[in-house]
Amino acid sequence: MKILVCISHVPDTTSKINFTDNDSKFDSNGVQYVINPYDEFALTRAMWFKEKQGATVTVVNVGNVSTEPTLRKALAIGADDAIRVNAEPTDGFAVAKELAEVVKNGGFNLVLAGKESSDYNGGMVPGMLAALLDFSFVNACIGLEIEGEKATISREIDGGKEILSSNLPLIIAGQKGLVEEKDLRIPNMRGIMMARKKPLTVVEPINSEAATSIISFEKQAAKAACKMVDADNVDELIRLLHNEAKVI
Amino acid sequence: MSVLVFAETSEGKFKKSAFEVTSYGKKVAEQLGTNVVVLTINSNEPTLLYMYGAEKVLNVSNDALRTFNAKVYANIIKQAAEKENSKLVIIDSNANAIYLAPTLAVNLSAGYASNVVALPTSTSPFTLKRKTFSNKAFNYTELTTDCKVISLAKNSFGLVENKVDGNVEEFSPQLIESGLTSTSVEQTTGKVTIADADVVVSGGRGLKGPENWGMIEELADVFGAATACSKPVSDLGWRPHSEHVGQTGKPVASNLYVAVGISGAIQHLAGVNSSKVKVVINTDPEAPFFKAADYGIIGDAFEVVPKLIEKLKEFKANNA
Numbered sequence: 001m002k003i004l005v006c007i008s009h010v011p012d013t014t015s016k017i018n019f020t021d022n023d024s025k026f027d028s029n030g031v032q033y034v035i036n037p038y039d040e041f042a043l044t045r046a047m048w049f050k051e052k053q054g055a056t057v058t059v060v061n062v063g064n065v066s067t068e069p070t071l072r073k074a075l076a077i078g079a080d081d082a083i084r085v086n087a088e089p090t091d092g093f094a095v096a097k098e099l100a101e102v103v104k105n106g107g108f109n110l111v112l113a114g115k116e117s118s119d120y121n122g123g124m125v126p127g128m129l130a131a132l133l134d135f136s137f138v139n140a141c142i143g144l145e146i147e148g149e150k151a152t153i154s155r156e157i158d159g160g161k162e163i164l165s166s167n168l169p170l171i172i173a174g175q176k177g178l179v180e181e182k183d184l185r186i187p188n189m190r191g192i193m194m195a196r197k198k199p200l201t202v203v204e205p206i207n208s209e210a211a212t213s214i215i216s217f218e219k220q221a222a223k224a225a226c227k228m229v230d231a232d233n234v235d236e237l238i239r240l241l242h243n244e245a246k247v248i
Numbered sequence: 249m250s251v252l253v254f255a256e257t258s259e260g261k262f263k264k265s266a267f268e269v270t271s272y273g274k275k276v277a278e279q280l281g282t283n284v285v286v287l288t289i290n291s292n293e294p295t296l297l298y299m300y301g302a303e304k305v306l307n308v309s310n311d312a313l314r315t316f317n318a319k320v321y322a323n324i325i326k327q328a329a330e331k332e333n334s335k336l337v338i339i340d341s342n343a344n345a346i347y348l349a350p351t352l353a354v355n356l357s358a359g360y361a362s363n364v365v366a367l368p369t370s371t372s373p374f375t376l377k378r379k380t381f382s383n384k385a386f387n388y389t390e391l392t393t394d395c396k397v398i399s400l401a402k403n404s405f406g407l408v409e410n411k412v413d414g415n416v417e418e419f420s421p422q423l424i425e426s427g428l429t430s431t432s433v434e435q436t437t438g439k440v441t442i443a444d445a446d447v448v449v450s451g452g453r454g455l456k457g458p459e460n461w462g463m464i465e466e467l468a469d470v471f472g473a474a475t476a477c478s479k480p481v482s483d484l485g486w487r488p489h490s491e492h493v494g495q496t497g498k499p500v501a502s503n504l505y506v507a508v509g510i511s512g513a514i515q516h517l518a519g520v521n522s523s524k525v526k527v528v529i530n531t532d533p534e535a536p537f538f539k540a541a542d543y544g545i546i547g548d549a550f551e552v553v554p555k556l557i558e559k560l561k562e563f564k565a566n567n568a
Contacts (some may be wrong), residue, residue: 013495013515017384031332037496092350093359106358118382118495125351136428137318139347142489152431156490157343158443160435167430177494181483211359211393215375218386219519226528226538231547234556237527237562240543245525247411247447247504248471248563 001055001168003046003147006113006125007074007145008036009067010099019217026119030042035070038114042174044184045144046112047078053146056080058106062098068200075195076187082198087205091118091212097208098130103133108169110151115140115173126173136166142177228242251277252334253286254325260292263327264407264444266341267300267402271408272367273338274301280336280370285421288322289313293377293415296435301410306419307334312560315433319426322351327421329356329395337397342443349399352460357394363519365404380494383521401522402443403501423433433473441473442493447473447504448523451481454509454530454549463553464508470560476500478510494519508550512537 011017011031018027035043049055054212059074061067062085083106085098103111111130115124123139130137136151142161143154146168153164153172172178187195229237241248253273255266270286274332277284288294294307306328311534313320331338337352339345346362353360363379365386373390379401380387391398401549442448449468451461462477468475475491482492493500495515505523509530510516517540520526528541529552545552 011381013382015516071442091359093353095349095353120365120380121382122347122360124353124360127347128354128360131322131351131354136426137351138428139261140343141317154293155343155347157433157435159437159439159441160433162430162434163432164428164430172301176492177489180364201551211353212361213389213390213392215388215390217380218388220375220383220385223540224542226544228538228544228546231545231552234545234552234559237543237545237556238559240524241504241527242567245504245527246559 001049001051002106002108003049003055003110003112004037004106004108005046005057005058005059005074005079006037006099006111007043007045007061007071008117008118009033009061009063010036010068010117013037017219018114020138023144023216025219033070035073036114036239037044038116038118038175039195040184041176041178042080042112042114042172043074043077044179045174045186048179050148055110058083058108060099060102063088064088071200072195073187075198075200076183076191078191079173080198082200084202085198085205086202088206090126091210092122093128093211096125096132097248098205099125099129102203103129103204110146110168111135111171113171113173115175126171130171133169135169135171137171138164138166139173141172144172144174144178148212214236217223227246249283250282250332250334251280252325252329252332252337253284254337254339255286255288255297256340256344258293260290261454261474262291262296263340263342265402266403267297267341267407268403269338269340269400270297270300271410272303275367275408276336276338279368283333285328285332285401287325289324295414298414299409299411300407301412303412303414305416306412307416308419308421309422310420312423312511315430317426317428317430318344318348319351319428320424322348322355323424324354324421326355328419333396339397339399339400341402346399349397353397356395356397357393358397359391359393360397361389361391362399363401365401366400369441376487379522382518383499384518401501403503403522416464440472442474442476442491442500443500445474445502447471448476448502449473449499449506449508450476450478450492450510451508452478452510453480456463460550463557467560470557470564471504471506473506478516501559507537508553510537511535512540
């Protein structure tokens with residue numbers, strides 16, 4: 001089994017979000033970057049397949065040189081090698097087309113990704129990649145088992161779950177449940193040392209065309225102060241919810 | 249050209265979001281000076297869509313489509329878009345819709361914008377306001393392709409009544425093979441889901457243990473709400489993962505969100521930002537959640553929640 005794990009390089013979830021250049025760009029000043037939390041579930045599941053079923057695990061990112069520490073972190077967690085497609089990831093469709101080349105050239109038969117990135121939240125790259133390659137695709141994946149060529153996949157649906165089966169090749173967009181939070185791995189010193197020697201290949205993009213472009217950003221509007229209600233006077237809360245907020 | 253809306257059904261019934269996305273599609277069609285066509289699959293009552301402006305409804309009736317399949321559904325929407333010469337397809341943001349959307353976008357060579365929260369700010373260029381950075385901000389995205397797919401964020405537009413004299417046309421698309429087989433579906437019925445709930449009642453570590461969730465469930469019952477929890481609570485195994493709301497859990501876009509014993513970490517706030525009204529009950533007056541809330545009570549959940557249940561029952565009885 002040849003696994004490709006798509007890694008998005010995103011601001012740490014605790015980051016303050018600010019914009020520069022007349023609100024046209026994300027302000028990365030002082031921001032720590034991490035592996036996209038949804039991708040971490042995918043990577044951890046891939047490590048399981050490597051350790052228990054002898055799969056090889058390659059990680060990939062579409063981005064400029066600044067994303068390499070994030071790929072090195074994935075290598076330190078245990079991936080075998082890394083690929084960086086040297087392009088600005090401006091749009092999901094363009095990123096999916098770049099990744100399709102990587103999958104074709106590398107002969108991967110299982111692609112694991114997060115269901116969305118925690119920065120742009122597009123939720124489109126894995127599904128588009130599957131459609132471009134004509135691979136089976138499962139979104140919001142919360143469980144994956146592989147036996148030979150056959151995959152059993154659970155996906156979260158509104159109010160429950162669905163179990164699906166498919167043959168490889170397959171692409172899944174994962175989230176918590178694919179592995180548990182406690183199973184996520186922090187790179188140890190040995191992993192970090194080994195990661196330095198693992199191959200990180202830079203490939204040039206096919207310069208796929210974007211279908212969308214972001215013109216500007218806007219922060220959430222400042223909130224009015226919270227109205228405090230006395231703990232002995234919950235009637236007042238009900239009155240406010242009914243008369244003022246009109247939600248009950 | 250027309251605007252095509254996909255209105256999802258569950259067991260033959262429209263979800264609330266089906267009416268929201270139809271309301272939205274009607275307004276976008278007006279902006280573009282064209283008409284709206286609504287596609288639905290196995291609906292028991294397609295004429296309900298007239299109330300929200302659907303002039304024409306394409307209804308597909310086929311037992312083979314009882315179980316959702318993203319690839320097959322995306323292909324049907326594509327066939328409908330081609331038949332109606334639609335260059336703009338609008339879907340909601342339920343689990344099934346966002347599953348099929350990327351496939352549909354590739355099928356149509358369309359630019360795709362998810363998490364859209366408002367009518368286009370401009371139709372030429374076609375520009376949309378979207379949620380981004382896990383609800384911490386918005387962006388304005390231009391779709392540059394001829395064909396476009398957009399997914400409307402839940403509860404961002406609302407239902408707009410706009411009754412028209414519509415017509416329903418039966419539509420029989422070709423069904424493709426998918427390679428993916430659904431072997432079972434487990435779904436809780438009769439319980440409000442976080443995705444569909446108007447009110448969500450959520451508990452945090454302040455509740456001290458899973459044995460104390462009875463009052464959260466009771467409060468949710470009185471509100472007609474779904475129950476949810478913070479990340480630490482689901483990590484500790486007090487509640488199932490499916491209840492975890494926050495940046496890496498489920499997003500909540502309800503009308504009312506009641507947080508009990510949740511301090512309000514930035515990741516939690518990101519996940520509930522889209523809720524319209526937030527009530528916080530916490531013993532700690534310094535809890536960051538108070539800064540993001542609309543109404544707050546500083547107090548012990550074990551005293552405040554039972555009182556709230558009692559008073560709310562009285563209120564419901566008087567306003568029934």
